[in-house]
Structure formats: structure tokens, C-alpha cells
Amino acid sequence: MIKVSAPGKVHIIGEHSVVYNKPAIIAAISRRCYVTAEKSRGITVKSPVLDGGVSFSAKEAKSLAGNADRLWGECFAKKDFMPLFKEMKKSRENVLKAGIGKILSELDVNKGASLEIDSGIPFGAGLGSSAALAVALPKAIAELNGKKLSLDELNDISYKLEQYSHGTPSGGDNSTCCFGNIIWFQKEPRMIKTVDVGKLEGFVIVYIKKPEKTTGELVQLVRNLDEDYRSKRMDAISKATEEMLPALKSKNGKKIKQLMNIAQENLAELGVSCKEIDEIAEAVIGIGGSAKLCGAGSGGTMLCYHEDANKIKETIKQLGYEPMEVELGVEGVRKE
Ligand code: MEV
Numbered sequence: 078m079i080k081v082s083a084p085g086k087v088h089i090i091g092e093h094s095v096v097y098n099k100p101a102i103i104a105a106i107s108r109r110c111y112v113t114a115e116k117s118r119g120i121t122v123k124s125p126v127l128d129g130g131v132s133f134s135a136k137e138a139k140s141l142a143g144n145a146d147r148l149w150g151e152c153f154a155k156k157d158f159m160p161l162f163k164e165m166k167k168s169r170e171n172v173l174k175a176g177i178g179k180i181l182s183e184l185d186v187n188k189g190a191s192l193e194i195d196s197g198i199p200f201g202a203g204l205g206s207s208a209a210l211a212v213a214l215p216k217a218i219a220e221l222n223g224k225k226l227s228l229d230e231l232n233d234i235s236y237k238l239e240q241y242s243h244g245t246p247s248g249g250d251n252s253t254c255c256f257g258n259i260i261w262f263q264k265e266p267r268m269i270k271t272v273d274v275g276k277l278e279g280f281v282i283v284y285i286k287k288p289e290k291t292t293g294e295l296v297q298l299v300r301n302l303d304e305d306y307r308s309k310r311m312d313a314i315s316k317a318t319e320e321m322l323p324a325l326k327s328k329n330g331k332k333i334k335q336l337m338n339i340a341q342e343n344l345a346e347l348g349v350s351c352k353e354i355d356e357i358a359e360a361v362i363g364i365g366g367s368a369k370l371c372g373a374g375s376g377g378t379m380l381c382y383h384e385d386a387n388k389i390k391e392t393i394k395q396l397g398y399e400p401m402e403v404e405l406g407v408e409g410v411r412k413e
Pocket of ligand 1: 250
């Protein structure tokens with residue numbers, strides 16, 4: 078039996094602007110997705126989100142991957158991924174099957190596998206649940222079949238899986254789940270650089286609610302905005318990201334807060350915030366802290382910061398939310 082795991086992620090700053098080739102600073106978090114794999118005739122996947130499990134053949138999975146590739150290509154040509162998302166929403170099972178089909182094709186594997194997914198990352202909450210799975214699944218299947226993949230090769234496969242779920246993801250999420258630590262990520266020109274900012278303290282993650290829209294839908298919503306309007310906000314987030322790195326390195330709390338709040342203001346102007354996130358951001362700013370949405374937005378989680386993290390925790394609890402105990406900058410994908 079093989080067991081692997083990949084961490085979730087949190088954007089310290091740079092979500093959405095990273096899709097437009099701006100940099101992002103992303104940390105791997107201490108919530109992980111575990112996949113165990115055993116040899117088997119056909120393919121079986123067990124996961125709590127699949128009401129038990131599903132069984133299918135490698136042939137069916139590869140055929141669904143072919144369909145997903147075709148649809149992705151059509152959507153890419155039209156710069157509209159809604160048809161892909163509509164198809165994916167119809168059956169979570171089929172998305173998983175297509176993903177496994179893609180992994181089998183990429184790894185040139187025809188053998189079966191019995192897979193079990195156990196994730197501690199809240200689903201669809203901006204913490205990289207899909208990216209961690211997109212990293213852990215191919216790693217498990219590769220290990221099971223004795224295929225040695227470099228982290229770069231694994232990350233390339235994970236990115237292809239992320240494209241099924243999100244259309245045109247930046248690749249920042251899967252890269253963080255793959256390489257771990259804290260990375261400075263840029264889509265094009267491609268840059269994945271581990272940054273040394275020391276131990277990050279004072280950050281608190283809080284779960285808000287199930288997002289109103291999926292990551293792919295929110296990325297599409299931003300893509301549909303007036304280009305000039307969108308570019309101004311992306312430039313502002315990008316400038317804040319550039320300034321964030323020295324602020325993190327020098328533990329300049331005042332600057333970190335100012336930059337996070339700039340990011341949140343601009344994300345809200347892009348239309349990816351929601352009532353609850355706005356309220357929490359206001360309350361946290363009220364006690365001298367900072368808060369921003371995580372990932373695509375419209376719910377999910379928020380990242381808050383204050384030199385005294387207890388102040389954030391108290392405020393969050395008073396508002397009726399529960400802070401999550403999460404460490405930032407942890408190890409990437411690994412064999413357990
Ligand atoms: C989602 O976690 C982050 C986004 O920037 C999308 C992406 O980078 O692919 C919203």
C-alpha cells in the first residue's frame with residue numbers, strides 16, 4: 078500500500094491578479110489531503126464526498142478525459158469556460174474519473190488502482206482542496222506503478238487536472254501544494270521560487286461560508302469585466318504583492334496590514350467579495366488588524382493578521398465564527 082499527502086495553500090496576497098501574470102505569495106498550510114493506493118483490477122475511488130465510492134475502468138476514465146480535453150479546447154478558443162463548468166457541475170464523479178483518466182494517460186499506465194481520499198482541507202474554501210488532490214492523486218498513482226516523477230513533472234500533471242476544474246488557473250495553487258513552503262509564484266514568465274521570510278506569526282484563517290460561486294466561475298466573472306477597470310485593480314494588487322515580500326521578511330506588521338487591506342479593497346471592487354467577508358474585514362480593521370478573502374472568494378475562508386493574533390481570534394469569535402488552527406509554510410507533497 079502507498080500513502081501520500083499534499084498540503085492545502087493560502088494566498089498571503091495575489092489571488093486573481095496572478096491569473097493575469099502578476100506575482101503572488103502563497104503558503105502551504107498544515108491541512109493535508111491524503112491518498113492511499115493499492116493495486117487492483119479496475120479503478121475504485123473512495124472518498125467521503127462521493128457517498129462511499131465509485132468503481133470504473135481505465136478505458137472509461139481515459140475516454141472521459143478525452144471529452145474534457147475537447148470541451149476545454151472549445152472553451153479556450155471562445156474565452157468562455159461556462160460550458161465546461163456546467164458539464165463539470167453535472168457530476169462530481171465524472172470530473173474525478175476524467176482526472177484519473179488524464180493521470181493514467183500522462184503516466185502511460187493501464188493498470189487498476191484502489192484509491193482512498195481523506196482530506197482535512199475544507200472543500201472549495203480557497204485553501205487549495207482541489208489543488209492538493211490534483212497533486213496527491215498523480216503522486217499516489219505514480220508511486221503505485223513504480224514511476225519516478227520529479228516535482229516539476231508532477232506539478233505539470235497537477236496543472237492539467239486543475240484546468241478541468243477551473244478552466245484557466247494560474248497554476249499557483251498546485252505549485253504551492255506540490256513544492257510546499259512559501260512561494261513567490263508567477264504564471265508567465267513562469268517563476269516558482271521558495272522565499273525565506275522566517276516563521277510567519279500573527280496570521281489567522283477563518284472559515285466564513287460555502288462560496289456562492291466556484292473558482293472557475295469567479296475567474297470568468299473577473300475576465301468579463303471591463304479591461305481598463307480590471308487592469309487598474311490588478312496593478313494595485315500587484316504593487317502590494319511586490320511590497321509584501323520585504324514587509325514579511327522584516328516583520329513589518331504595519332506594512333503587512335496596510336498591503337493586505339489594499340488587496341482586499343481591490344478584490345471587493347473586482348466583485349469577488351461578499352457581505353460576510355466585507356463585515357469581517359471591517360471589524361478586523363476596527364481593532365487595528367487586516368483581513369482579506371482567500372482564493373477565488375464569494376465566501377470560503379479569510380486570512381486575517383494582527384501582531385497579536387489573539388485579538389483577531391476574539392473578534393472573530395464575537396462575530397460568531399471559529400478561527401482555524403493552521404501553520405503556514407509547511408512541507409509540500411510527500412510519501413507518508
Ligand atoms: C484560487 O485559489 C486563486 C485564483 O487566483 C485563481 C488561480 O490562481 O488560478 C483566484
